[in-house]
Amino acid sequence: EDQVTQSPEALRLQEGESSSLNCSYTVSGLRGLFWYRQDPGKGPEFLFTLYSAGEEKEKERLKATLTKKESFLHITAPKPEDSATYLCAVRIIQGAQKLVFGQGTRLTINP
Amino acid sequence: DTGVSQNPRHKITKRGQNVTFRCDPISEHNRLYWYRQTLGQGPEFLTYFQNEAQLEKSRLLSDRFSAERPKGSFSTLEIQRTEQGDSAMYLCASSLWGLNTGELFFGEGSRLTVL
Numbered sequence: 001e002d003q004v005t006q007s008p009e010a011l012r013l014q015e016g017e018s019s020s021l022n023c024s025y026t027v028s029g030l031r032g033l034f035w036y037r038q039d040p041g042k043g044p045e046f047l048f049t050l051y052s053a054g055e056e057k058e059k060e061r062l063k064a065t066l067t068k069k070e071s072f073l074h075i076t077a078p079k080p081e082d083s084a085t086y087l088c089a090v091r092i093i094q095g096a097q098k099l100v101f102g103q104g105t106r107l108t109i110n111p
Numbered sequence: 112d113t114g115v116s117q118n119p120r121h122k123i124t125k126r127g128q129n130v131t132f133r134c135d136p137i138s139e140h141n142r143l144y145w146y147r148q149t150l151g152q153g154p155e156f157l158t159y160f161q162n163e164a165q166l167e168k169s170r171l172l173s174d175r176f177s178a179e180r181p182k183g184s185f186s187t188l189e190i191q192r193t194e195q196g197d198s199a200m201y202l203c204a205s206s207l208w209g210l211n212t213g214e215l216f217f218g219e220g221s222r223l224t225v226l
Contacts, residue, residue: 032213098169099156103152
């Protein structure tokens, strides 16, 4: 069965303390991996799309990477406003519009 | 505000009642999605429209669930004979290019509580 697992479930960091979030997937055929950010009480907000192993994308303090089995979201020198739940999702079937989401990592950055 | 708009934001209902949620997508977006999210979990796909055509439907969308997008603009999601297990956040998203770019624009959701 196609599965997306994120770890850790929750992560608490001090401001400026860099770390990485993990998204591992077991799917029959990856057609794209997506990262979203979700603030409490809000809908997810798109961050990145990755399509092939070795690909990297960056946005401000965030950098997403992809291997054949997992993706990492690296957060460099985070600030309190980076506190949110980070969701990864995969598209499995070419042409299909369904995303399969992981359960998310709840990130808290303390000042 | 030109984002995705969902109404109502909160709905409390008794088991067995019917509820309807409305989603107004970003005006130029022809693709519209419904997802459901329970506490501590990621969103789960329910259904997808391109213009007025419903092209994909999850097995989660049981007989009690129906979604429409009559003129290719706003969409409604109706749940009949609600059950306590239907309590969740119902998220609508819209997109111009769909998963070709992966950029879906989500609304703030409609939270359903079934007593």
